[in-house]
Amino acid sequence: MVLSRRRFIGGAAGAAGLYLASPVFARAGRAMGMGVDPALANRRRLIVIHLGGGNDGLNTVVPIADVAGAARASVYRKLRPSLGYAPEQTLRLDRPDDGGHGLGLSPSLPYLHGLYREGRVAVVQGVDYPNHNYSHFSSTEIWHTGEPEHSASGWIGRHLDRVGHSEGEVRAVGIGHGLPSILRGDSRQGLGLVNIPATRFADGNSDIYAKSRHDHLAQFGAHPETELLRALHGRTAAATVGLVANLADAKVPESTGKPLADALVTARVLLEEDLGVEVVYLEHHGFDTHSNQRVAQEQLLAELDAGLGMFWSGKLGTKQVMAPMSPHLAERTMVMTISEFGRRIGENASGAAAGTDHGAASPMFLIGPPAATSPLVGGVHGDHPDMGSVALPADNLTMTTDLRRVYESVLTNWLHNPDPLYRRHAPLPGLFR
Amino acid sequence: MAEPLTAHEVSSILGRVAFGASAADLDTWTGRTQVELADHLLSVPDPAMRGAQSDESRRASVTLAATSANEENGRTHLHAAQGWWQERMRITGWPLLERMVLFWHDHFATGLGVPHPDVAMMLRQNETQRTHALGNFAELAAAMTQDPAMLTWLDGAKSVAGKPNENYAREFFELFTMGVSPQQYSESDIREAARALTGWTVNGQRAAVFDPRRHDTRSKTVLGRQISDLGDAEHLAVRDAALATPVSSRFIAWKLVQKLAYDLGPIDVMSDSEPLVSKVAASLRKDWNIRGALGVLLRSPEFRRGGGLARQPVEQAVHACKAFGIATDAAEVLQSLDGMGQRLFYPPNVGGWPVGEEWISPGSTLARYRLATFVEHEARRTAGAFDVPFGPRPLPPAADLQTWARLFGFPRFTPNTERVLRGYLSANAKADEPQRHKGLITLVISSPEWTVM
Numbered sequence: 085m086v087l088s089r090r091r092f093i094g095g096a097a098g099a100a101g102l103y104l105a106s107p108v109f110a111r112a113g114r115a116m117g118m119g120v121d122p123a124l125a126n127r128r129r130l131i132v133i134h135l136g137g138g139n140d141g142l143n144t145v146v147p148i149a150d151v152a153g154a155a156r157a158s159v160y161r162k163l164r165p166s167l168g169y170a171p172e173q174t175l176r177l178d179r180p181d182d183g184g185h186g187l188g189l190s191p192s193l194p195y196l197h198g199l200y201r202e203g204r205v206a207v208v209q210g211v212d213y214p215n216h217n218y219s220h221f222s223s224t225e226i227w228h229t230g231e232p233e234h235s236a237s238g239w240i241g242r243h244l245d246r247v248g249h250s251e252g253e254v255r256a257v258g259i260g261h262g263l264p265s266i267l268r269g270d271s272r273q274g275l276g277l278v279n280i281p282a283t284r285f286a287d288g289n290s291d292i293y294a295k296s297r298h299d300h301l302a303q304f305g306a307h308p309e310t311e312l313l314r315a316l317h318g319r320t321a322a323a324t325v326g327l328v329a330n331l332a333d334a335k336v337p338e339s340t341g342k343p344l345a346d347a348l349v350t351a352r353v354l355l356e357e358d359l360g361v362e363v364v365y366l367e368h369h370g371f372d373t374h375s376n377q378r379v380a381q382e383q384l385l386a387e388l389d390a391g392l393g394m395f396w397s398g399k400l401g402t403k404q405v406m407a408p409m410s411p412h413l414a415e416r417t418m419v420m421t422i423s424e425f426g427r428r429i430g431e432n433a434s435g436a437a438a439g440t441d442h443g444a445a446s447p448m449f450l451i452g453p454p455a456a457t458s459p460l461v462g463g464v465h466g467d468h469p470d471m472g473s474v475a476l477p478a479d480n481l482t483m484t485t486d487l488r489r490v491y492e493s494v495l496t497n498w499l500h501n502p503d504p505l506y507r508r509h510a511p512l513p514g515l516f517r
Numbered sequence: 518m519a520e521p522l523t524a525h526e527v528s529s530i531l532g533r534v535a536f537g538a539s540a541a542d543l544d545t546w547t548g549r550t551q552v553e554l555a556d557h558l559l560s561v562p563d564p565a566m567r568g569a570q571s572d573e574s575r576r577a578s579v580t581l582a583a584t585s586a587n588e589e590n591g592r593t594h595l596h597a598a599q600g601w602w603q604e605r606m607r608i609t610g611w612p613l614l615e616r617m618v619l620f621w622h623d624h625f626a627t628g629l630g631v632p633h634p635d636v637a638m639m640l641r642q643n644e645t646q647r648t649h650a651l652g653n654f655a656e657l658a659a660a661m662t663q664d665p666a667m668l669t670w671l672d673g674a675k676s677v678a679g680k681p682n683e684n685y686a687r688e689f690f691e692l693f694t695m696g697v698s699p700q701q702y703s704e705s706d707i708r709e710a711a712r713a714l715t716g717w718t719v720n721g722q723r724a725a726v727f728d729p730r731r732h733d734t735r736s737k738t739v740l741g742r743q744i745s746d747l748g749d750a751e752h753l754a755v756r757d758a759a760l761a762t763p764v765s766s767r768f769i770a771w772k773l774v775q776k777l778a779y780d781l782g783p784i785d786v787m788s789d790s791e792p793l794v795s796k797v798a799a800s801l802r803k804d805w806n807i808r809g810a811l812g813v814l815l816r817s818p819e820f821r822r823g824g825g826l827a828r829q830p831v832e833q834a835v836h837a838c839k840a841f842g843i844a845t846d847a848a849e850v851l852q853s854l855d856g857m858g859q860r861l862f863y864p865p866n867v868g869g870w871p872v873g874e875e876w877i878s879p880g881s882t883l884a885r886y887r888l889a890t891f892v893e894h895e896a897r898r899t900a901g902a903f904d905v906p907f908g909p910r911p912l913p914p915a916a917d918l919q920t921w922a923r924l925f926g927f928p929r930f931t932p933n934t935e936r937v938l939r940g941y942l943s944a945n946a947k948a949d950e951p952q953r954h955k956g957l958i959t960l961v962i963s964s965p966e967w968t969v970m
Binding site: 218219220221222261262263275276277278282283284285286287293296297299300301303304307308309311312313314315316317318320321323324327328369372374375431432433434437439441442 | 881955
């Protein structure tokens with residue numbers, strides 16, 4: 085199976101589809117008299133957070149009790165004498181139907197736990213794909229394309245293709261360097277940016293010569309080169325000039341000093357600036373905890389928890405970074421976490437140095453709007469992977485939920501745009517109302 | 518192959534493997550043969566004789582100073598190390614050597630960590646990679662397995678009998694020797710190799726040592742070969758097993774073509790779909806000699822023809838600074854490179870840096886524009902200045918695009934670039950010359966042909 089760490093700009097259609105016009109955000113489009121969807125403010129939004137490196141699911145959603153003959157907590161304690169959490173250290177998943185699951189959240193996730201108790205969080209267990217691949221790069225490609233048998237396009241990219249918005253509209257943004265596969269469709273794609281303050285020209289905007297330089301930079305996209313990468317380069321230059329113009333008036337809070345929180349601030353600004361952005365993808369790195377896992381993962385999960393808190397409340401620690409999210413936006417926003425794989429059940433060393441090696445299945449979080457209006461059903465979904473017995477423990481967690489079914493659930497029930505590639509993978513029953 | 522090189526070919530070849538051509542290079546090599554140029558690029562003396570590079574004392578003092586790096590001053594030492602290496606790339610008489618050190622730095626991607634690997638360890642790794650850059654790949658691979666920075670980075674130093682850490686073994690097969698396209702190793706091979714590699718650790722003086730008490734002495738089976746009782750030589754047995762597989766020479770050949778010749782995307786390296794990959798692989802398979810394999814690559818018609826290679830940010834910056842005699846160790850250059858997505862000694866992950874279209878985004882466009890702004894400012898400043906080495910370097914008249922192209926190492930600009938530049942010049946016909954120079958330099962460095970050679 086040949087997996088691409090990059091996409092080919094394939095064929096005439098591919099090349100033609102990229103940035104034909106200098107892309108605009110919907111607001112500017114309206115100002116320019118272009119026909120823009122008036123229901124833009126009512127569109128649903130999706131934030132995808134990739135936990136880069138392979139997040140250890142077992143120390144995120146911890147088995148704290150053996151249930152219904154499955155010796156999970158016992159196996160967990162046996163194979164993780166150093167790394168394991170005692171039940172009382174975890175934040176119990178204790179909604180009315182949770183007793184049968186015997187699970188607790190990592191102590192580093194108090195805000196998420198609070199949302200869970202409000203019924204806003206769906207924990208989907210055992211998510212993976214068939215013929216699991218243990219390479220970061222290959223597995224990330226699979227999670228991004230949503231197609232183990234190799235598709236060149238990302239599952240959000242294909243969503244953009246099917247929506248069929250006008251070529252110039254930017255509906256999806258990836259925060260970071262480059263543009264990840266998840267946002268590349270066949271005829272449409274998202275746009276990558278690092279953050280909004282950096283999305284400016286170094287020579288400013290006020291001088292007429294600077295403006296002339298920028299205008300001519302955009303001209304590189306007007307008459308494409310014949311060589312494909314050069315053509316992409318020229319079009320990207322044109323797109324950049326448009327992007328800078330569209331973001332020129334955006335008000336952005338000061339950096340929080342925390343990369344994930346900053347990325348979530350950027351996501352909030354993009355959503356609130358009424359620019360037509362529907363999907364934002366961002367990454368939180370460092371989860372490849374082959375060693376010193378306890379300290380590293382707790383820190384990373386704490387940052388995730390704090391970032392999520394700030395995303396909705398606007399508050400990071402004691403600082404009010406931005407206003408709380410409006411109820412209107414909160415009703416229409418969902419966050420999901422993905423990771424290229426979980427990690428093995430057993431720890432690979434002892435004491436503080438203990439870590440885990442690459443594993444397979446792990447849980448995903450879907451966090452929806454306030455429960456009263458939300459179609460997302462809070463609680464624990466899917467089956468916990470088999471962990472064997474104390475006498476014969478499993479080495480690894482294997483798939484109980486195919487990731488394509490989770491994607492199809494979100495595409496069908498949240499974004500109202502099912503993917504024909506997933507016709508054999510029905511949405512998960514009970515995940516959405 | 519015996520056909521004389523055109524100026525365009527000289528520009529493309531030196532742009533891809535030697536940090537760019539100068540106007541003088543265009544004059545020297547146009548009309549000579551491809552073999553002559555290849556031989557010239559490859560004529561780097563053996564490692565033992567290279568100590569006399571003109572910046573050797575700077576390298577030595579940066580390395581020594583880095584041994585006292587701590588959390589507060591670590592960044593300063595990192596910038597000093599980056600600045601030294603970028604300057605070496607700019608001024609060296611052996612650009613292909615530095616291009617290959619950069620290639621191996623990307624291939625065996627190791628990054629700074631807290632507290633280790635630190636800058637001192639990364640500089641030592643850099644020197645090891647330089648020693649073997651044009652030598653024997655098998656020896657280079659072994660040297661990387663024993664490299665203190667690598668041992669720290671991929672947890673080899675913590676791996677111990679009974680609790681082997683799989684991180685290095687996995688990446689050794691997946692990224693360093695065999696690749697996954699196709700994948701000819703299994704999870705079991707990884708686990709067994711991890712056992713064989715136990716024992717290697719790093720001591721307090723940042724040196725690699727083999728501790729037999731940490732080594733798993735039971736027999737292992739890696740890639741069908743049994744490894745028993747070889748102690749500190751077991752890592753060599755793992756290496757030999759990997760390099761004996763059919764896929765290994767093809768994987769390394771593919772990487773060399775992908776990063777030095779043209780961007781051919783992912784392929785099944787066992788197929789013979791790419792003649793250049795097959796040829797280079799055959800050379801590697803013979804004796805794993807890197808210089809020999811590069812000779813095959815550099816003398817090939819496929820390399821000569823090219824086909825679109827997105828240059829890395831560091832290469833773009835070095836070329837731009839070289840064109841105007843500007844030092845690359847300025848803070849502005851380092852910050853622009855950070856924005857473009859490349860910091861030396863600090864790759865994004867163990868897979869190294871991106872390729873092709875992954876380099877092309879609004880973020881990198883804006884960071885490259887920032888680099889261009891610095892370059893044009895310095896170029897114009899030194900144009901009339903007498904207090905710079907070799908005196909003032911006046912810039913050509915803005916309208917003389919032919920001379921400007923040569924200054925940047927092209928016989929001429931592409932029709933598209935020329936259209937943009939002429940458009941800018943006519944829109945700003947009334948502006949003063951410095952203003953017009955400013956626009957030209959900024960737009961050329963931001964042009965598609967600056968990135969994609």
